Amino acid sequence: MTDEKLLSIAERFDLEGAIASIKPLGEGFINDTFVIRTEGDAPDYILQRKNHAVFPDVPGMMENILAVTEHIKAKVADPLRETLTVVRARDGKLYVEDEGNFWAVCLFIADTSSFDRADSPELAYQGGVGIGRFQALLADFDKPLNETIKGFHNIRHRFAQWDAAVAADAAGRVASLAEEIGWVESRRREMLDFWALVEDGTIPTHVTHNDTKISNILFDKPTGKVLCAIDLDTVMSSTSLNDFGDAIRSYANTGAEDDRDLDNVELSIEMFRAYADGYLSQQRATMTQSELDWLAFSARYITFEQVLRFLMDYIDGDKYYKTAYPEHNLVRTRAQYKLLQSMERRYDEMCAIVRELAK
Ligand code: ADP
Ligand code: GN1
Ligand code: MG
Numbered sequence: 001m002t003d004e005k006l007l008s009i010a011e012r013f014d015l016e017g018a019i020a021s022i023k024p025l026g027e028g029f030i031n032d033t034f035v036i037r038t039e040g041d042a043p044d045y046i047l048q049r050k051n052h053a054v055f056p057d058v059p060g061m062m063e064n065i066l067a068v069t070e071h072i073k074a075k076v077a078d079p080l081r082e083t084l085t086v087v088r089a090r091d092g093k094l095y096v097e098d099e100g101n102f103w104a105v106c107l108f109i110a111d112t113s114s115f116d117r118a119d120s121p122e123l124a125y126q127g128g129v130g131i132g133r134f135q136a137l138l139a140d141f142d143k144p145l146n147e148t149i150k151g152f153h154n155i156r157h158r159f160a161q162w163d164a165a166v167a168a169d170a171a172g173r174v175a176s177l178a179e180e181i182g183w184v185e186s187r188r189r190e191m192l193d194f195w196a197l198v199e200d201g202t203i204p205t206h207v208t209h210n211d212t213k214i215s216n217i218l219f220d221k222p223t224g225k226v227l228c229a230i231d232l233d234t235v236m237s238s239t240s241l242n243d244f245g246d247a248i249r250s251y252a253n254t255g256a257e258d259d260r261d262l263d264n265v266e267l268s269i270e271m272f273r274a275y276a277d278g279y280l281s282q283q284r285a286t287m288t289q290s291e292l293d294w295l296a297f298s299a300r301y302i303t304f305e306q307v308l309r310f311l312m313d314y315i316d317g318d319k320y321y322k323t324a325y326p327e328h329n330l331v332r333t334r335a336q337y338k339l340l341q342s343m344e345r346r347y348d349e350m351c352a353i354v355r356e357l358a359k
Pocket of ligand 2: 029
């Protein structure tokens with residue numbers, strides 16, 4: 001991507017101020033993200049090439065993001081900082097299409113911090129408050145949302161993809177993965193049983209974020225308090241439990257998501273408690289008993305799903321996630337599996353913490 005190309009795309013958006021620079025930013029696995037700096041007092045912007053292979057309907061996705069952020073803006077004290085602000089193209093569209101790529105712009109939210117891991121319980125508590133508040137702000141959102149990725153956290157759908165991937169064996173790797181495939185197969189029944197509770201309505205659905213890892217939350221630099229949830233590409237209807245479980249996967253992992261040293265990877269009960277405390281401070285009053293009963297399990301569910309998704313991508317030949325080296329998806333699979341085992345071992349403690357905090 002040349003600088004001229006980036007500039008010509010940026011100029012198709014309705015920006016204030018002259019563009020001073022456009023530089024890559026961030027470590028997301030899906031989109032390509034750039035910061036547009038402008039001259040003088042004009043705001044800076046985030047420019048993103050949305051991954052069209054992952055998101056088949058980028059216009060539909062941008063409609064979701066606009067609707068949800070407008071809903072939030074009407075309720076918060078500082079609408080330009082407490083959620084994303086979508087910037088339209090000069091032709092009024094929510095995106096620019098260029099040679100099959102879809103680009104979108106939002107305001108850069110300045111004086112914020114983002115993290116790849118939680119280094120203190122205070123940060124984990126704030127993260128829990130952030131997602132709990134995000135869900136609370138959207139609890140009365142009643143417009144239909146486009147399903148940006150079909151069956152995103154639906155394990156029945158994921159198993160259908162999985163079965164097809166294992167049968168196709170596109171990269172010729174299945175024979176060498178008997179042990180890892182066994183990790184997934186041995187948990188098929190319990191994961192489908194959990195999802196059946198969502199399908200039969202025992203566990204309700206709401207507007208949810210669906211990608212709540214710590215790097216998708218901005219914290220206010222001056223105060224250290226949580227500011228807002230970003231990366232709204234996957235906002236859809238699902239169970240709120242998934243947002244909790246997906247967050248625990250990053251906030252309460254003592255290692256990295258792709259740690260090669262599995263000794264580093266454990267569930268931190270301290271971080272689990274802190275995140276759950278923050279989340280429940282916002283959500284407790286409106287949660288059903290079934291949601292409370294399954295809250296701790298959601299961490300196992302989403303971590304399992306992540307094992308499946310990383311391994312499936314490895315089996316497919318690394319088509320979905322950005323990878324930094326050839327075995328990256330396998331390393332991620334093993335690290336997430338280690339985390340899952342740690343959660344399974346400490347599950348009774350996790351449940352006891354939820355019960356205690358929910359009293
Ligand atoms: P991806 O979908 O690839 O994960 P994200 O939307 O999460 O991309 O953006 C990647 C990173 O860029 C974030 O983790 C965050 O650090 C930064 N970022 C994204 N949007 C903004 C914004 N509006 N203001 C400030 N920083 C942002
Ligand atoms: C992706 O976009 P990013 O990097 O925030 C992925 C999540 C995974 C995560 C694993 C749309 O999140 O579902 O949990 O990587 N997003 C999408 O780190 O697939
Ligand atoms: Mg992200």
